[in-house]
Amino acid sequence: MSLNLEDVTRIALLSRIELSGEEREATRDQLNGILGFIEQLQAVDTTGIEPMAHAVDVVQRLRPDVVTESDRRADFQAIAPETEAGLYLVPKVLE
Amino acid sequence: MSELINSSLRDLSRALAAKRVSAVELATLFLDRIEKLNPALNAFITTDREKTLAQAQSADATLKIGTGATALTGIPLAHKDIFCTRGWRTSCGSKMLENFVSPYDAHVVEKLAAAGMVTLGKLNMDEFAMGSSNETSHFGPVRNPWDVSRVPGGSSGGSAAAIAARLSPAATGTDTGGSIRQPAALCGLTGLKPTYGVVSRYGMIAFASSLDQAGPMAKSAEDCALLLSAMAGFDARDSTSLERAGEDYGRDLEKPLTGLRIGLPREFFDAGMDADVRAAVEAALAEYRKLGATTVDVELPNSGLSVPAYYVIAPAEASSNLSRFDGVRYGYRAPQYDDLAEMYSRSRAQGFGAEVKRRILIGTYVLSHGYYDAYYLKAQKIRRLIAADFVAAFRECDVIMGPTSPSVAFAFGAKSADPVQMYLSDIYTISTNLAGLPGMSLPCGSGSNSMPVGLQIIGNWFDEARMLNVAHKYQQVTDWHTRMPEGVK
Numbered sequence: 001m002s003l004n005l006e007d008v009t010r011i012a013l014l015s016r017i018e019l020s021g022e023e024r025e026a027t028r029d030q031l032n033g034i035l036g037f038i039e040q041l042q043a044v045d046t047t048g049i050e051p052m053a054h055a056v057d058v059v060q061r062l063r064p065d066v067v068t069e070s071d072r073r074a075d076f077q078a079i080a081p082e083t084e085a086g087l088y089l090v091p092k093v094l095e
Numbered sequence: 096m097s098e099l100i101n102s103s104l105r106d107l108s109r110a111l112a113a114k115r116v117s118a119v120e121l122a123t124l125f126l127d128r129i130e131k132l133n134p135a136l137n138a139f140i141t142t143d144r145e146k147t148l149a150q151a152q153s154a155d156a157t158l159k160i161g162t163g164a165t166a167l168t169g170i171p172l173a174h175k176d177i178f179c180t181r182g183w184r185t186s187c188g189s190k191m192l193e194n195f196v197s198p199y200d201a202h203v204v205e206k207l208a209a210a211g212m213v214t215l216g217k218l219n220m221d222e223f224a225m226g227s228s229n230e231t232s233h234f235g236p237v238r239n240p241w242d243v244s245r246v247p248g249g250s251s252g253g254s255a256a257a258i259a260a261r262l263s264p265a266a267t268g269t270d271t272g273g274s275i276r277q278p279a280a281l282c283g284l285t286g287l288k289p290t291y292g293v294v295s296r297y298g299m300i301a302f303a304s305s306l307d308q309a310g311p312m313a314k315s316a317e318d319c320a321l322l323l324s325a326m327a328g329f330d331a332r333d334s335t336s337l338e339r340a341g342e343d344y345g346r347d348l349e350k351p352l353t354g355l356r357i358g359l360p361r362e363f364f365d366a367g368m369d370a371d372v373r374a375a376v377e378a379a380l381a382e383y384r385k386l387g388a389t390t391v392d393v394e395l396p397n398s399g400l401s402v403p404a405y406y407v408i409a410p411a412e413a414s415s416n417l418s419r420f421d422g423v424r425y426g427y428r429a430p431q432y433d434d435l436a437e438m439y440s441r442s443r444a445q446g447f448g449a450e451v452k453r454r455i456l457i458g459t460y461v462l463s464h465g466y467y468d469a470y471y472l473k474a475q476k477i478r479r480l481i482a483a484d485f486v487a488a489f490r491e492c493d494v495i496m497g498p499t500s501p502s503v504a505f506a507f508g509a510k511s512a513d514p515v516q517m518y519l520s521d522i523y524t525i526s527t528n529l530a531g532l533p534g535m536s537l538p539c540g541s542g543s544n545s546m547p548v549g550l551q552i553i554g555n556w557f558d559e560a561r562m563l564n565v566a567h568k569y570q571q572v573t574d575w576h577t578r579m580p581e582g583v584k
Contacts, residue, residue, distance in 0.1 A: 003460075015414065015459040016421075017452055018437075018444035027456065030514060034457055037515045038403040041473050044480075051475035052482060054305050055291040055531020056556075058335050075198040081428035088423050091435045 002032045096124060100261040101579060104170055104318040107264060111158055111169040118154035118169030122147050122213050125171050129215065129262045132583060136238045138247075138256040140176050141184045142216035147171075150213045157211055167325055168211025172265040175254050176217040177224055178309075179298040180204050183214075187300045188222040188232040188250075191420050191427045191446035201298025202330045203267055203309050210325040215263050219253030222448045223417065224274055224302045226250050227520045230511050231450045239282060240580040241546055245504040248278030254312045255282035260583040265313040265322055269299060271306045272405055273499075273524025276536035279312055280499035280549020283538040285566065285576055286312040287319045290557050291531035292337035294323075295330030303412035304335075306405075306528040315576045316537060316566035320345035323559060339557075347564040353387035355565065358492030360395040363523055368501045375540025375548035376498050379569065383496075386568055393488040393495065397480045401526035402518055404481065407461050407474035408529070413451075414458025420446065453514065482530040489555045494565055498523055499536040499549035523551060533559050537566045538575035547575070 003011075008028045012019045019027060073086060082089040099107065099116065110116045126144055133139050154169040179185050179197035181204075186192045200208070208214070221231040229237040229252030237252040239245040240260040247256040251268035255278035258266055268275040270288035279286030287310045294309045301307060311322035323344045330336045357380070368376075380390060422428035422442030429441035447455070461470035488495060501522060510517040527534040532553055539550035550569075554562040570576050 007460075008456075011456050011460045011463070012440075014463060015452075015455050016418075016436075016439040016443055017447070017455060018440040027453070030453060031456060031460070033513070033515055034406060034453070035460075037518075038406055038470070038474075041400060041403050041407070041477055042469070044397075044400065044473075044477055046473060046476035046480070049476040049479055051472050052479035053475060054335070055482075055529075056335070056337065058292070058337075060334060061331065063331065072198065076424070079195060079198065079425045081422055081426075090423055091432065091438055093435050 002035065003028055096120070099124060100128065101577065102264070103315060104167070104264060104313065104321050107170050108166045118151040118158065118213055119148060121169060122151040122171050122215065125215055125263055132260055132262060135243060136240060136256050136260055137235050138219055138237050138253045138260065138262060139173065139216045140186055140188070140219050140234050140253070143183065146183070147213060147215055154211045154213055165210045165325070166321060167207070169213065170265070171213045171215045171263060172207065172267070173215040173218050173254070173257055173263040174204060174267045175220055175251050175269060177220060177269055177300045178204050178267060179300070180214065180217065183217060185217065185300070186234070188220040188234060189447065189451070190233045193233065193427065195425055199298060202295035202332065203326050204298065206326055206328065207267070218257055218266060221250035221252065223300070223413070223451050224250040224269055224271055225413070225450050225454055227273070227277060227517050228505070228510065229253070230507065231448055233448060236507060239504045240583055241283065241504065242544065245506055245546070246281070248281035248500070248504065250274040251312060252278045255279055255284055258282070258284050258312060258314065259580060261579060265311065265318060267309060267326070268312045269307060269309045270528065271302050271409060272528050273521040275310050275312060276499050276524050276534055276549065276551060277521060279536040281504040281547065283547030283575065283578060284312055284314060285316050285319055285535065285537045286310065287323060287535040287559065287562070288527070288533060289323060289327065289559055290533045292335050293327045293339070293557070293559070295328070295333040295336045297330050297332040301416040303409040304416060305412060306409060315570050316563045317345065317348060317570070319535070320348060320563045342560065344560050344563055347560045348567045350564050351387060352383065352565065352568050355388040355494070356492040357383060357388050357390045358393035358488050358495040359390055360393050360398065360488065360495060360497060362395050362398045363497035367522065368498045369503070369542070371542030372498050372500070372502060372548050375542060376550055379539035379550045380496065382569060382572065386572070391492050393491050395484040395488060395526065397477065397484050398526045400477050401481055401529055402522055404474040404477045405525045405529060406457070406518055407470050408478065410454040410458030411462050411471050412458070414455045414462065417451070417455055422446070450514070478529045481526050485530050485532060494562060495553040497551050499551040503542040503544070503546035503548060527553050532556060533562060535562055535566060537569065540575060
């Protein structure tokens with residue numbers, strides 16, 4: 001199956017990546033090239049095969065419920081694009 | 096002094112211990128070389144002489160007292176710019192993180208600093224480790240010291256070029272689909288990707304979390320053994336870090352190879368590799384037979400599916416991991432936007448390069464509603480088939496060998512127009528990441544235009560010490576690993 005411009009627009013929206021009109025066409029062609037390449041997976045019989053999510057079987061570890069981090073808010077906010085009074089600033093989201 | 100640029104880590108360690116050279120002198124030697132040779136190679140993104148010399152002074156103080164010094168104290172190395180280094184810019188090769196000065200150290204950085212190693216700087220790489228040629232870096236491509244019209248490989252191309260040009264005795268790298276082994280091969284070095292989970296991923300900027308693994312890059316297997324022994328270890332901050340006892344990965348270096356069974360996957364030798372690569376790999380196998388090893392044909396019938404399966408799984412994980420770059424807490428924010436949605440989509444459009452965006456888009460698509468089963472789940476099932484092939488193959492042999500890369504280093508632009516052609520340059524390395532197995536590359540000859548050729552060794556899970564032994568014995572009877580490009584001598 002191959003993607004059309006509407007599909008590309010939807011995927012770009014889900015990805016939160018702005019694409020211009022021209023970029024959309026080039027992106028469609030490139031994505032279709034890659035999807036064409038991975039299409040060969042469909043021909044493999046995988047009946048009864050368990051999906052493998054990870055290379056090693058790991059279980060989530062539990063740790064004691066104690067504080068392990070120190071307060072480094074100033075350090076972390078020093079690298080933010082915009083902060084004020086210890087808060088991260090973003091455009092208004094509620095009218 | 097200048098002869099030290101080609102010394103092994105063991106020899107540097109002896110010279111430091113005997114006070115024949117100080118850590119400050121050693122750091123200065125390499126910093127001066129970086130200043131002179133880096134403009135033509137672009138291997139380093141960031142250097143900071145003051146910070147480096149301060150670390151070297153502290154190493155000298157440790158060496159003077161004697162207590163607390165390790166075999167690595169005072170030896171310089173450089174970090175791939177994917178590792179967070181406190182107080183240093185950590186760009187991951189991206190405009191997105193162009194001004195990101197990390198507030199903390201990666202576990203690997205902490206461990207090597209604790210061992211007394213001195214940081215020379217941060218190394219160029221493909222943006223977010225997505226690439227096989229170093230052409231996707233926001234900071235411009237790295238050039239191969241053996242021929243500056245050719246790529247160094249990727250994504251750890253800066254690491255490879257820096258060591259090949261003797262700008263650093265060693266470097267860290269990361270390998271998601273071949274990013275340590277392929278550049279090691281293309282630049283004539285030794286590099287090892289450990290078993291998944293052996294080295295902590297904490298502070299290593301995530302690309303595809305179920306595949307990413309850090310490892311050492313250096314001139315020889317002996318050097319890699321020293322480095323890996325210091326890098327590996329359990330770390331509770333990485334949920335997939337394995338709780339295993341520490342190992343001396345150099346413990347078996349000198350073991351004779353008599354009786355070693357080398358598996359040769361038919362699929363790796365059937366077709367696809369260039370004639371010069373084949374000749375060098377065959378010559379290396381002949382050397383191994385002289386050392387007492389035997390070769391046996393094995394099969395990895397599903398290995399041909401590894402590249403397409405990887406290009407579902409890796410982008411899927413990347414699309415999720417890279418969602419954190421939203422222009423709010425750190426990283427690039429677009430200068431103009433009307434609302435929050437536009438701020439996100441514009442910051443990401445401007446902050447990420449073309450290959451990174453392509454992979455986020457593919458990953459988002461294969462995980463999206465209605466396509467998850469057909470792509471992502473299917474690829475995960477095939478991943479299990481690929482891993483099962485290795486389990487069967489290792490019943491017949493102790494290690495697997497083959498080429499690392501189908502060709503020697505290619506020219507700039509040769510593959511950058513067609514993403515799929517670029518992806519296929521990792522055809523021999525990707526299956527080990529999918530299975531979580533350790534893999535390494537070591538130089539085994541000289542191909543067309545005198546470019547280096549890499550021999551790949553794939554080991555069973557947790558068999559790094561044996562792989563290093565196998566590589567070391569070969570390096571005892573050959574000198575490919577000690578050769579330097581003409582232009583950097």
